[in-house]
Amino acid sequence: MDSIKIEEVQKYIDEFANQPVYVHLETTNGAYASHFNANAYNVGAYIRNAHLTYKQGKIVEHDDSYRVGLKHDIGWIYAEGLTDFEVTDTGQLLIAGHDREGRLMVTLEISTEPFSY
């Protein structure tokens, strides 16, 4: 993955708009957060292959990281803390936020075909 280039990512978000897409959305601090730190909480959420059509999407920069919001007919999809992106050989748009050690903290991915499951 490479650091987010806002114009490029916006272009891909626009390309996926107004057609049925599959979305992977995830945030995690790992399964060991409260094992290593009694004051920490294990939190995470994950949805793989949400199938929907969004009509508009936008990427916004804030303090060197990015937020992406996708507006669909009956609601929103949103991710915060995004730092890196990649378009795969099969045309999937992967956007993710990593910490300094390269650990994934959040990811939003969009594809016209289902992600492997």
Add this chain to the structure above:
Amino acid sequence: MNYSDHKHVVVLYPHPDDESFGAAGTVTKFREAGVPVTYLCGTLGEMGRNMGSPFFANRETLPDIRKKELQDACEVLDMNLEMLGYRDKTMEFESRDEMAERFKKYIEDLGATLVITFYPGYAVHPDHNAMGAAAFEAVKRIDQEKRPTLWATAFSNNHRDNLGKPNVVVDLIDSFDKKLNAIKSHRSQAEGMLSQLLANSESDNEYEAALERFRYEGFYEVDVDQVNY
């Protein structure tokens, strides 16, 4: 204990690398004694977080990378590998009954005389606890006279308080090479951890630093009729 007394050892853990951190040295002892060992690996660690710095993986490429690492580690350890195809972080939501039946069939078909798994409730990660519970249940469903011995790995912060000391402890002082090589096969998981171990160790040598941390493998030999899980 005489390692060669066993006929077949079956290891049930959910993630690529659990076998190397948890039981690689013990597996090595059994293999040196000529005992076949089979690893039933639950998932491909699809939800791992380490993507590297610089990146070597993303959420979509990680499963294939970890699969290859798993195969490499099993080659180092000279053990058979069966990948069970569950998905990382979802095993606790699967049917324990169905998993137990599936594991029981593997255990019986392979003629296992020893089963190694996680101690449910004392293994931190939800997949560890879920796979351990299903493995315990699988053993429990086997007729008492045919039941394999059951060893369980525990490492939650409260495991010593509640379970006492492990009653099987394997010292790897003379066979640590294999364990370290197996761990290092899991580059995506081990690289950061090993450099951290080295930084926190008084030793400036990776082997010594890793040996300090991983010299012993401990297991609880469990009578499955005597425990709640």
